[in-house]
Amino acid sequence: VILVTARLDATALFHDLAVGANAAMSGLVVMLAAAAAYNDALQVAASTADAKPVVFAAFAAEDWGYAGSRRFVHEIAGGAAAGEVAAGSRA
Numbered sequence: 001v002i003l004v005t006a007r008l009d010a011t012a013l014f015h016d017l018a019v020g021a022n023a024a025m026s027g028l029v030v031m032l033a034a035a036a037a038y039n040d041a042l043q044v045a046a047s048t049a050d051a052k053p054v055v056f057a058a059f060a061a062e063d064w065g066y067a068g069s070r071r072f073v074h075e076i077a078g079g080a081a082a083g084e085v086a087a088g089s090r091a
Contacts, residue, residue, distance in 0.1 A: 002054045005069065006031040007062045028058055 006027040035056045042051060059068030 002052050004031055004034060004054060004056050006058045008058050008060045008068075009063060031056055031058065 007024050008028060009024060038054060045051070057072060059066075059072065061067035062069065
């Protein structure tokens with residue numbers, strides 16, 4: 001599986017000072033464009049039998065300890081703790 005990710009959030013106490021918002025949204029736009037290009041390439045390909053599965057995911061709450069991506073890892077690991085998955089040991 002190939003995982004392509006982007007973050008959705010930027011932290012700011014005041015709306016006008018969210019300087020990181022542009023970076024987060026730029027990454028999201030690029031990820032969506034990559035997803036569209038990948039889909040187009042699959043449509044043109046004679047066979048998709050050799051295509052690897054690709055997951056496009058956008059995560060929120062990354063400024064707070066990577067909460068979104070940690071939850072994703074937790075879910076795909078079938079309930080194992082994110083630290084266990086990162087270390088390569090599953091209970």
